Amino acid sequence: RAFEEQKEHPLVVIYVFGHQNGRIRNEDIVTFQAIHNAYTLSPDSLIIIVNGLPPDRPNTYNKKTRAALIDLLGMKLDQICYIDHLNSVDIHQEDVRKYLIDTILNVHPRIHIKTNNINLMSDDIFELKDDLDILKIQINNERYEHEDVIGSMEREYEAVQRLSVLRRLFCQGKADLYRLKSFREQERHLISVIGQWEAEEIAYADDHSSDHYILAVTNKQDAQEQLTKNFAIQCQINVALNVCQKDIEQICFELEQIYDGRFDRGYEPIREYYVLLDNLRFDPTVIDVQHDFISNLCAFTCRRYGNID
Structure with missing residues (x-):
């Protein structure tokens, strides 16, 4: 109207x-x-x-x-x-x-x-209502299908995000192991240098005013200071490696939750985790580093998810 x-x-x-x-x-x-x-x-x-x-x-x-x-x-x-x-x-x-x-x-x-x-005749209304009921069912079915697809996509997105973090953590762990190896080599060198200058200091101890004695004392002190700094940096690296290990374990727990409690190699992010672990434990540049980082990760993986070989 x-x-x-x-x-x-x-x-x-x-x-x-x-x-x-x-x-x-x-x-x-x-x-x-x-x-x-x-x-x-x-x-x-x-x-x-x-x-x-x-x-x-x-x-x-x-x-x-x-x-x-x-x-x-x-x-x-x-x-x-x-x-x-x-x-x-x-x-x-x-x-x-x-x-x-x-x-x-x-x-x-x-x-x-x-x-x-x-x-709006009554017969038409009933027919339209029936059609509408069918349409609602179709819409709901499509919505559920879309929700499943969206849920799967969201799960994969979260897994990919965790995988990106894993890659960074393994890269960081490898870099820290290599740094630790370098600082330990430097430590051995500094200890050797300190021993040499200490021998020089003893040899010229009778004349504290001689150039040889003063040089030996000065160089020995410099080497000792460098060694102290070296120890401090090694401690920092050890802490960083321990934190990195715990972060990797946490990401594994999160991936396990994303995949409904399964840490299955059938999932690409899980499969890549094992690849990253193998690449690290067989890397010749860090394989001989005396640290528990790699062995702890292997033990964690075996204990929670089974054999890694």
Whole structure:
């Protein structure tokens, strides 16, 4: 009737959907589609209201209902208002009124020209409702399939992120082992140098003012200072290796959780973990480093996941 009375004037269309326990009613969908078929409603002049909702509805309700309405109505929906159930003394009535006014001001009135008759014969309604039920089932099935795919993709994304961290940790562990090897070689050299200068110091101990004695004492002290720094750096590297080992173990636990408690080589990230471990334990540049980093990782892997060979 409103369309007929105002057919030469632009209108904003407000369509109110009811619900049954949160589910959009089929008859409302059917009626909307009949009107839309007759007047071809435009999204930028249309406001959808889902009315009388329980205030304590789930946080995801609005988002899921929006997706369902877009699927069921088969059109883009710019403005959807979700209105809580109100009583005559509800203090939020003014808030709802302002909310609706703001929404109306954000759409564009348009002239709606009738192109088809609105046909809502009872037989057609029942047929449309049956079709709608089938469509809902199809949409739900597709949504579940998509959720499974999305869940699988999210799992793989998380696994790839963990794998990236694993690569970095193994690279860091190898670099620290190589540094430890270098500092231990330097340690042996410094101990040898200290011994040589100590021998020189003893040889010229009778004349503390001689150049040989002073040079021996000075060089011995310099070497001892370097050795002290060397020990400190080795301690730092040892701590870093222990932390790195624990971080790798933690990533393994997280991968295990991502794959539902399975640390199976059938999964690419798990398979690469074993490759990274083998590459490290057979690397000739660090294989002879005296440190528990590699042996502890091997023991952890064998103890938790079985033989690594």
